[in-house]
Amino acid sequence: xxxxxxxxxxxxxxxxxxxxxxxxxxxxxxxxxxxxxxxxxxxxxxxxxxxxxxxxxxxxxxxxxxxxxxxxxxxxxxxxxxxxxxxxxxxxxxxxxxxxxxxxxxxxxxxxxxxxxxxxxxxxxxxxxxxxxxxxxxxxxxxxxxxxxxxxxxxxxxxxxxxxxxxxxxxxxxxxxxxxxxxxxxxxxxxxxxxxxxxxxxxxxxxxxxxxxxxxxxxxxxxxxxxxxxxxxxxxxxxxxxxxxxxxxxxxxxxxxxxxxxxxxxxxxxxxxxxxxxxxxxxxxxxxxxxxxxxxxxxxxxxxxxxxxxxxxxxxxxxxxxxxxxxxxxxxxxxxxxxxxxxxxxxxxxxxxxxxxxxxxxxxxxxxxxxxxxxxxxxxxxxxxxxxxxxxxxxxxxxxxxxxxxxxxxxxxxxxxxxxxxxxxxxxxxxxxxxxxxxxxxxxxxxxxxxxxxxxxxxxxxxxxxxxxxxxxxxxxxxxxxxxxxxxxxxxxxxxxxxxxxxxxxxxxxxxxxxxxxxxxxxxxxxxxxxxxxxxxxxxxxxxxxxxxxxxxxxxxxxxxxxxxxxxxxxxxxxxxxxxxxxxxxxxxxxxxxxxxxxxxxxxxxxxxxxxxxxxxxxxx
Amino acid sequence: xxxxxxxxxxxxxxxxxxxxxxxxxxxxxxxxxxxxxxxxxxxxxxxxxxxxxxxxxxxxxxxxxxxxxxxxxxxxxxxxxxxxxxxxxxxxxxx
Numbered sequence: 006x007x008x009x010x011x012x013x014x015x016x017x018x019x020x021x022x023x024x025x026x027x028x029x030x031x032x033x034x035x036x037x038x039x040x041x042x043x044x045x046x047x048x049x050x051x052x053x054x055x056x057x058x059x060x061x062x063x064x065x066x067x068x069x070x071x072x073x074x075x076x077x078x079x080x081x082x083x084x085x086x087x088x089x090x091x092x093x094x095x096x097x098x099x100x101x102x103x104x105x106x107x108x109x110x111x112x113x114x115x116x117x118x119x120x121x122x123x124x125x126x127x128x129x130x131x132x133x134x135x136x137x138x139x140x141x142x143x144x145x146x147x148x149x150x151x152x153x154x155x156x157x158x159x160x161x162x163x164x165x166x167x168x169x170x171x172x173x174x175x176x177x178x179x180x181x182x183x184x185x186x187x188x189x190x191x192x193x194x195x196x197x198x199x200x201x202x203x204x205x206x207x208x209x210x211x212x213x214x215x216x217x218x219x220x221x222x223x224x225x226x227x228x229x230x231x232x233x234x235x236x237x238x239x240x241x242x243x244x245x246x247x248x249x250x251x252x253x254x255x256x257x258x259x260x261x262x263x264x265x266x267x268x269x270x271x272x273x274x275x276x277x278x279x280x281x282x283x284x285x286x287x288x289x290x291x292x293x294x295x296x297x298x299x300x301x302x303x304x305x306x307x308x309x310x311x312x313x314x315x316x317x318x319x320x321x322x323x324x325x326x327x328x329x330x331x332x333x334x335x336x337x338x339x340x341x342x343x344x345x346x347x348x349x350x351x352x353x354x355x356x357x358x359x360x361x362x363x364x365x366x367x368x369x370x371x372x373x374x375x376x377x378x379x380x381x382x383x384x385x386x387x388x389x390x391x392x393x394x395x396x397x398x399x400x401x402x403x404x405x406x407x408x409x410x411x412x413x414x415x416x417x418x419x420x421x422x423x424x425x426x427x428x429x430x431x432x433x434x435x436x437x438x439x440x441x442x443x444x445x446x447x448x449x450x451x452x453x454x455x456x457x458x459x460x461x462x463x464x465x466x467x468x469x470x471x472x473x474x475x476x477x478x479x480x481x482x483x484x485x486x487x488x489x490x491x492x493x494x495x496x497x498x499x500x501x502x503x504x505x506x507x508x509x510x511x512x513x514x515x516x517x518x519x520x521x522x523x524x525x526x527x528x529x530x531x532x533x534x535x536x537x538x539x540x541x542x543x544x545x546x547x548x549x550x551x552x553x554x555x556x557x558x559x560x561x562x563x564x565x566x567x568x569x570x571x572x573x574x575x576x577x578x579x580x581x582x583x584x585x586x587x588x589x590x591x592x593x594x595x596x597x598x599x600x601x602x603x604x605x606x607x608x609x610x611x612x613x614x615x616x617x618x619x620x621x622x623x624x625x626x
Numbered sequence: 627x628x629x630x631x632x633x634x635x636x637x638x639x640x641x642x643x644x645x646x647x648x649x650x651x652x653x654x655x656x657x658x659x660x661x662x663x664x665x666x667x668x669x670x671x672x673x674x675x676x677x678x679x680x681x682x683x684x685x686x687x688x689x690x691x692x693x694x695x696x697x698x699x700x701x702x703x704x705x706x707x708x709x710x711x712x713x714x715x716x717x718x719x720x721x
Contacts, residue, residue, distance in 0.1 A: 374691035473705030
């Protein structure tokens with residue numbers, strides 16, 4: 006161990022100002038398992054994602070005497086996008102940085118490691134997924150890596166909990182490593198003005214945000230510093246890495262197969278068909294048939310209605326609230342447990358499989374050309390696909406996009422034309438009654454609207470969008486334990502939020518019904534609902550419900566006895582209608598009030614316009 | 627500026643593409659990155675080990691879409707618009 010070369014003496018005890026617990030900040034590239042570390046260390050499970058950018062929120066937890074902080078996955082510290090800026094600021098405030106390095110991919114990951122070392126932060130490196138690396142014929146000399154970096158390096162397999170105890174034990178040995186010595190004089194000079202070594206380096210690297218904090222002009226040494234760092238990474242990798250298998254593996258061949266359009270597009274089509282078969286036919290048809298009709302409507306509703314009627318007669322206020330048409334114990338419970346839960350669980354399970362396998366960035370490459378026509382690049386497929394799960398989550402994930410313009414367009418597309426999984430659940434259950442062609446027409450119409458809005462916004466939105474530059478990590482078999490943990494956490498999170506809105510919404514609609522407001526709205530809206538959309542007058546209720554959540558609105562159509570074409574009109578209209586309250590709140594936070602106002606006007610106007618036109622068209626056909 | 631790849635095909639045959647850029651590469655081609663005319667992409671490329679001076683291998687291209695590159699064991703997809711702003715030298719030109 007060459008402690009003499011270290012810039013700071015190894016700290017035996019960590020800083021502890023005013024009784025504050027020292028913070029361990031987990032930092033690493035996307036996909037390296039930071040969130041698995043977080044979950045294993047803190048015991049509380051949080052959102053784990055395998056794809057760049059999905060760990061958007063900063064999550065904090067506690068382990069022994071430490072505060073553990075998770076950060077978004079980044080390839081370097083800087084301000085190239087919002088996530089990087091967030092990660093940078095958390096890392097700058099760390100007492101100790103735990104840098105997680107993917108043992109399969111040291112060439113990529115060590116760039117961040119050396120940057121963290123150059124920043125002069127006390128750190129420990131976790132060399133993760135050593136088991137998988139060995140399977141792929143990649144061996145890393147841990148001892149030599151530790152010497153070359155000058156910081157403790159611990160081998161781990163986080164998904165199995167291996168190496169975590171050693172990692173925590175060695176946190177006390179955390180120290181700044183062997184930084185680029187040619188930088189020292191510049192850093193020292195700049196640190197006089199920034200007050201800290203780390204910020205000095207970032208200013209030298211041209212970080213405009215950090216420079217602005219100190220009223221400085223960003224320096225232009227980034228290319229030089231980055232190139233030197235890259236040379237050091239390649240040098241270190243050349244010394245510590247041994248690969249025994251240079252041949253083309255099955256995963257490599259499969260990756261080519263996925264990327265070439267001639268084979269990749271059919272594969273994607275097969276995948277989508279499989280997703281439809283699983284979610285649209287088996288889950289939405291067979292399983293929901295069982296849970297919704299047999300279980301909830303057949304057993305639960307009569308039972309709970311009987312209970313309520315022991316105390317409150319049919320028609321009383323309490324009876325209406327609890328067990329009426331929109332009763333919180335009857336209708337709400339049926340949709341939540343019988344319809345939404347099975348489909349949302351199915352969706353997130355499939356999503357987790359996709360994320361864990363590394364297939365998503367390949368889809369991003371395939372989708373790039375189509376998305377550039379809408380002012381986006383292939384990367385936007387990630388928030389858009391996540392938006393299919395939950396528009397709120399998708400909107401948050403637009404932070405991974407490279408420009409304000411792209412975030413603007415992607416948010417609008419999701420809020421207007423992307424139905425969330427809960428809504429798809431209700432719609433799939435409704436559409437299962439009228440057959441596959443109407444479901445196909447529904448998705449076809451939405452896709453056309455999606456492309457139309459995207460193309461239009463691309464023309465109208467000022468600014469320049471960024472181009473695709475995306476890492477294609479090696480494909481791997483999803484780890485079932487990881488997939489199950491990841492998806493169950495998301496389903497739990499999602500259902501909790503949905504349940505709250507459904508319960509409040511159902512109570513709200515019941516109050517409107519009891520006070521006669523609902524009738525008045527229905528009568529006032531007759532020209533729109535009956536005259537223009539060709540739906541029954543009660544459809545107005547569903548749209549009022551749609552303000553609470555779109556899936557809740559879709560659920561409102563369940564008992565109306567619509568025919569097939571009315572159902573199609575209703576579903577298209579309610580999908581285009583306003584996004585749910587949760588995503589509205591996120592949109593205001595991320596994009597502002599003006600954006601929201603435009604979005605609401607556009608989506609409500611557009612929904613009724615297109616719904617009415619569709620109704621006319623179907624009448625002609 | 628025309629070079630040849632290992633299969634004897636000439637570079638620069640893609641109609642409408644500037645011959646000295648990444649956008650002309652086809653599967654199997656080798657090239658050396660000579661310049662990246664985009665600040666953030668230049669930094670990001672160095673992070674992935676594909677900065678100026680790096681040797682890259684073209685894995686595949688998607689028609690009108692990204693160029694997929696490999697350097698060492700790292701793979702990235704580069705959108706077509708960016709590929710047009712990345713200048714390359716072919717292996718021949720450097721000899």
